[in-house]
Amino acid sequence: MELHQMRYVLAVAELRNFTRAAERCHVVQSALSHQIARLERELGTRLFERTSRRVRLTPAGEAFLPAARQCLDAAERAAAEVAAAIGEIRGRLAVGLIPTVTAVDLPAALRRFRQRHPPVRISLKVGASEDLIGEVADGDLDVAFLGLPTTMRPDGVGARELGRDRLVAVMSPEHPLAAEDTVDLEQLSHEVFADLPAGTAGREQSDHAFAAANLTRDVAFEVTTPEYIVRLVEQNLGIAMLPSAYVPRLTGLVTVAVTDAAARVEHVIWGNHRSPAATAFLAELDAPDHHD
Numbered sequence: 001m002e003l004h005q006m007r008y009v010l011a012v013a014e015l016r017n018f019t020r021a022a023e024r025c026h027v028v029q030s031a032l033s034h035q036i037a038r039l040e041r042e043l044g045t046r047l048f049e050r051t052s053r054r055v056r057l058t059p060a061g062e063a064f065l066p067a068a069r070q071c072l073d074a075a076e077r078a079a080a081e082v083a084a085a086i087g088e089i090r091g092r093l094a095v096g097l098i099p100t101v102t103a104v105d106l107p108a109a110l111r112r113f114r115q116r117h118p119p120v121r122i123s124l125k126v127g128a129s130e131d132l133i134g135e136v137a138d139g140d141l142d143v144a145f146l147g148l149p150t151t152m153r154p155d156g157v158g159a160r161e162l163g164r165d166r167l168v169a170v171m172s173p174e175h176p177l178a179a180e181d182t183v184d185l186e187q188l189s190h191e192v193f194a195d196l197p198a199g200t201a202g203r204e205q206s207d208h209a210f211a212a213a214n215l216t217r218d219v220a221f222e223v224t225t226p227e228y229i230v231r232l233v234e235q236n237l238g239i240a241m242l243p244s245a246y247v248p249r250l251t252g253l254v255t256v257a258v259t260d261a262a263a264r265v266e267h268v269i270w271g272n273h274r275s276p277a278a279t280a281f282l283a284e285l286d287a288p289d290h291h292d
Helices: 003-015 018-025 029-043 059-085 106-116 129-137 201-212 226-234 276-284
Strands: 048-050 055-057 092-097 121-126 143-149 158-171 192-195 218-222 240-243 254-258 263-270
Touching: 003 018, 003 029, 003 059, 018 029, 055 059, 092 106, 092 129, 092 276, 106 121, 106 276, 129 143, 129 201, 129 263, 143 201, 143 276, 158 201, 158 226, 192 201, 192 226, 192 240, 226 240, 263 276
Parallel strands: 092 121, 092 143, 192 218
Antiparallel strands: 048 055, 143 263, 158 240, 158 254, 158 263
């Protein structure tokens, strides 16, 4: 069983198409098909069911995938460790982030990292803090940037606090509270809100503050992304609570300070087994931003 055979199987499993898998792997389709057939003979079973219209994994193929991924990941880590030992950082860097990261200039950090380590392939995944923690702990992501309530800490991963911020009320200029300099949670408890889904770390920041003040509020719109929350606020369908450092990116909306607002903490986290690329990237977060 060879690494390239496992790579071919993973490509076909993901794309469900031999032609596209061959293009991704930079081989002709006949060579890819031949190698997969050879692997199937070695294993004594078919990994794919092929028809004229579709390709799908057999139960044996489903069972084969996790071990194949682990084997390829281990081979890539080994190659990266060898390269690091002779002074070269290469391999992959998988970064997770929430949409409202403000405590670090992530594009600038990636630019510096890319300038120093061009062989590294970088992937970015935007998600919710609680999901990113799990993916870093499982090794699917190398590092991630989170925003959590002050009452939460990332568990099962390495973590460093990057900064703290307070939430502000964001609303349409047409909203009756838009003319206020400041508001408090009691005033806001009578308003309609657009917010992240219940149970998420981003939602918990506001929920905890209202609960601590013995107040309830009407979250009429639950949205999975801050960007779409903003679109609802633009239509004056509700107001939102967003980090104060994030709202300068917005235009056409009014920001009002909240006297007893919720706070949040931004963290960078990493897994228990850091790759050389992850270690080098974390070091970049402390580097000054020099424009070339």
